[in-house]
Amino acid sequence: METLAISTLLEAIYDRTGLDFREYASASLTRRIRMRMEAEQVGGVAALQERALRDPDCLERLLESFSITTTAMFRDPGFFREFRARVAPLLRTYPFRRIWQVGCSTGEEVFSMAILLQEEGLQERTRIYATDFNKAVLEKAKAGIFPLAKMKAYTENYLKAGGRGAFSDYYTARYGAARFDPALVRNVLFARHNLATDASFNDFHAILCRNVMIYFNRELQDRVHRLLHESLIRLGVLGLGDKESLALTPHESCYEPLNSHQKLFRRMR
Amino acid sequence: MRFDLVVIGASRGGLAACRTLLSGVPRDFPAPVVLVQHRLEDEDSPLAALLQQDCALPVVEPRDKEALLPGKVFLAPPGYHLLVDGPCFALSVDEPVHYSRPSIDVLFESAAASHGEAVLALLLTGDSVDGTAGLATVKQHGGFTVVQDPATAEAPAMPESGVAAGVADQVLKLDEMARTFRSWGSGGT
Numbered sequence: 001m002e003t004l005a006i007s008t009l010l011e012a013i014y015d016r017t018g019l020d021f022r023e024y025a026s027a028s029l030t031r032r033i034r035m036r037m038e039a040e041q042v043g044g045v046a047a048l049q050e051r052a053l054r055d056p057d058c059l060e061r062l063l064e065s066f067s068i069t070t071t072a073m074f075r076d077p078g079f080f081r082e083f084r085a086r087v088a089p090l091l092r093t094y095p096f097r098r099i100w101q102v103g104c105s106t107g108e109e110v111f112s113m114a115i116l117l118q119e120e121g122l123q124e125r126t127r128i129y130a131t132d133f134n135k136a137v138l139e140k141a142k143a144g145i146f147p148l149a150k151m152k153a154y155t156e157n158y159l160k161a162g163g164r165g166a167f168s169d170y171y172t173a174r175y176g177a178a179r180f181d182p183a184l185v186r187n188v189l190f191a192r193h194n195l196a197t198d199a200s201f202n203d204f205h206a207i208l209c210r211n212v213m214i215y216f217n218r219e220l221q222d223r224v225h226r227l228l229h230e231s232l233i234r235l236g237v238l239g240l241g242d243k244e245s246l247a248l249t250p251h252e253s254c255y256e257p258l259n260s261h262q263k264l265f266r267r268m269r
Numbered sequence: 270m271r272f273d274l275v276v277i278g279a280s281r282g283g284l285a286a287c288r289t290l291l292s293g294v295p296r297d298f299p300a301p302v303v304l305v306q307h308r309l310e311d312e313d314s315p316l317a318a319l320l321q322q323d324c325a326l327p328v329v330e331p332r333d334k335e336a337l338l339p340g341k342v343f344l345a346p347p348g349y350h351l352l353v354d355g356p357c358f359a360l361s362v363d364e365p366v367h368y369s370r371p372s373i374d375v376l377f378e379s380a381a382a383s384h385g386e387a388v389l390a391l392l393l394t395g396d397s398v399d400g401t402a403g404l405a406t407v408k409q410h411g412g413f414t415v416v417q418d419p420a421t422a423e424a425p426a427m428p429e430s431g432v433a434a435g436v437a438d439q440v441l442k443l444d445e446m447a448r449t450f451r452s453w454g455s456g457g458t
Contacts, residue, residue, distance in 0.1 A: 002382075027354035027379045028361045070362040076348075078312050214333045214360045221334070242312070243346055243360050245332045 005045035006033060012049055016059070019133070020196040021066055023220035032065045067134040068215060071108045072153070073146070076242050077160035079210070080116060082262040084162050087237050088120045091205060097126040100204045100231065102195065103212035104130035107141025107185075108154075111170075112161075113208070114184040119164045123187060129202065131193035138190050144180035146171075151178050195224050200231040207232055210263075211241035225251045232267045239264050272413070273387035274337070274353065275300050276380045278373030278403065280307040280395025282423025284319060286443055287393070291324040291342060293447025295454025298326065300389075302342045303351065303380070305371045307397065310348035317344050331358045345371035352379035367399040377403025386411030391446060392437075393417045395427030404436040415439045415446065 006029070010022045021029065033045060040058060042048045052059040074080050091097045104110050110130045117123045132138050146154075155167040171178040193201070195212065207228055213221045228238060229251045238255065240263040246252045255265035279287055283306045294302060308316055320342070321328045330346040334357050337343075343358065345351035350371050352359040359379075366372035373392070377400065380388050390407040392400040394417060404414045416437035419425035431437050441449075 025354055025359045027352040027359045027383065028350075028363065030382060031352075031363070031375065031378065068361075068363065070364060076312060211360075211362050214362070218334060241333075243330070243332050243349060247332075248334075 002030070002045060005049075006030060009033070009045055009049040009052075012053060013059075013063070016053065017063070018197070019063060019194070023196065023217050024066075024215055025217050028215055029066070033062075036062050036065050064134075064136070067132075067137065068103075068211075069105050069134075069137055071105045072150070072157065073108045073112045074154065074157035074161040074163075075109065075112075075210075076262075077157045077162075079239065079242070079262050079264075080112060080161035082259055082264055083239065084116055084120065086258050086264060087206060087239075088116070088122060090235075090237065091122055091126065092120075094205055095125065097122065097205045098202060099126060099128045100202070100207045101128060101130045102193075102207060102209040102228075104132050104138075104141055104190070105134075106137050106146075107144060107190075108146060109208070109210070110141060110188060111144055111180050111184060112158075114188065115158075115163070115170055116161075118184065126187060128185075128188040129204075130188055130190050133192060133194040133196075135192060138192065142185075142190050144182065144185060145177050146180070148173055148176050148178045195227065196220060200227055202231065203233050204231055204236060205233055206237040206239065208239040210239060211244070213244060214241065222250055225249045229254055229267065234267055234269070236267045237264055238267065272300050272389040274380055274384045275302045275389045275391070276353075276376055276407075277302065277304045277391045277393065278377065278395075278400040278427075279304070279393040280369075280373075280397045280399065280424065280427055282394035283307065284316070285423065286417065287320055288323045289443045290391075290393070290447055290450070291320060291326075291328075293450040294324060294326055294342065295451055296325045297454045298450065299339055299453060301337050301339050302326070303337075303345075303353070303376060304342060305345045305351060305373045305376045307369050307373075307395065307399070308347050308371070310370075312347070314347050316347075320344065331360075333360045334358065345376065347371075350375040352376065353383045354379065355383055367397050369397065369399055373397075373400035374403040378406045381407040381410040381412055384412070388412030389415070391415045391417070392428055392431045393443075394422035394424045396424045397427050398430045400427060401430045401434045401436060404431050405434065408436055408438070413438050415441055417446075418442050
C-alpha cells in the first residue's frame, strides 16, 4: 500500500535528518514523491527510500522537492493594499515593531514588505524576521536577485497593491536579473526556523504566514496556530493566505478579522 | 452507475461548456462536483458568479481543508492547485503544470489516489494537454472517464488528446453528459 510506504519513507527521513514531514498534507506530498520517483527512475516508494538513504545527493534532491518555493512579489496585491491601509497605521502606534515572515522562501515577499514599510515611513524602527526551514532559499532571499522577466508582472502587482513610487527605482537591471537595493533589507534578519519542530522565539506585532500551512495536516496546523498565537503580542496582526481560514482551529475565538475580504486578523485574547 | 466524486476539467471554451454541463446537475445530486477551469491568477475573478447562473447548486471556491460534501460545486480558486485529500480538499501553490495553476492533472490524480473507483472524471474543451495524464490515473485506479466529443468542443485539442491516449471510457456530447447528471437526482429515472 502506497500510503504505508510513504509514511515509512517520512519516518526514515526524520531519523536521518531531523526534518519532520510526517504531518504534511498527504495529497501534495504524495504528488511530489511520485514526481521524484519518475525523475530518479525508481519503481516504487520503497526503492526511492533505499536510494535516498544510500545516496546523499538523491536525499538532497528529495528534500529540495519537499520545499515549496513558489512565491511572487506583492502576490495577492489586495492583501498588501489592506496591510498598508489597516495594519501600517496600527504599527505606527508602537515605538519599535517586529514582523515575522514565516516561510519566506526566496525572499520576494520580504522585499515586498520592506518596500511597503519604507514607503510608509516604518522601515527605521521595524525589524523583519524572515524564516524558512530551507537553507538554500534563505541564501537566495538574502541576495535579493530576481528574474528580470518577472518585473513586468511584479510592477503591476506593486501598483495594484497601492505602491506609491516607481517600482523600477528599487532594483538595478543587469544580465537578465533585477538586483534589489540591499538597503531595503538592512533591518531584516534571515534565519532558519522549522514550524514543524521549532518553538516560538520572540513576540511580534505582526506575523505573515501565507500559504505555508496549506501543506500541513490538521494536527500540525493546530500546533502551528498555537505557536503563532504565542508569538503575537495582544492586538498583534496575523496575515494568512487567501484561501486559509481560522475557522475550526482551536484559536478561532482569539482573533477578530481586521476586514471582511482579506485574511488579516487581530489577536484579541 | 454510482460515483462518490465527480471531477471536471476544462480550458478554453470551458465557461460555456461548464454552464451547459452544470445546468444538468440537479439540486439533490448525490456526489460533490469539483471543477478545474484554467484561469488567470486574478483576485477579482467573476468566474464563480458566472458559473452560478445556470447551476442549481451553490458554486464555491473551497478553502483549505474544507470538507468534500455533496450539495455544492467546488471551483478551483485562481493561483492554486486544488487537490482531494481523503474527506477534504487541500490547496497548493506548487509549480504550474502544463503552464496552469490550477491544473486538471493535479486534481484528477489526487482524486484517483484518494477515491479510486468511486471517481467519475470528465475532460472538456481546451487547447492544452492537461487532463490526459489525470484521466489515465483515474482509469488505473478503477474510476470512470468521459471525454467531450472533440467535434463538439470549442477547442478540440484537449479532448482529442484524451481520446488519442486511449484513456476515455466514453466520448459524449455536453447535452448527453448533462442528461446523465439529471438522471442521478431523485427526479430522474
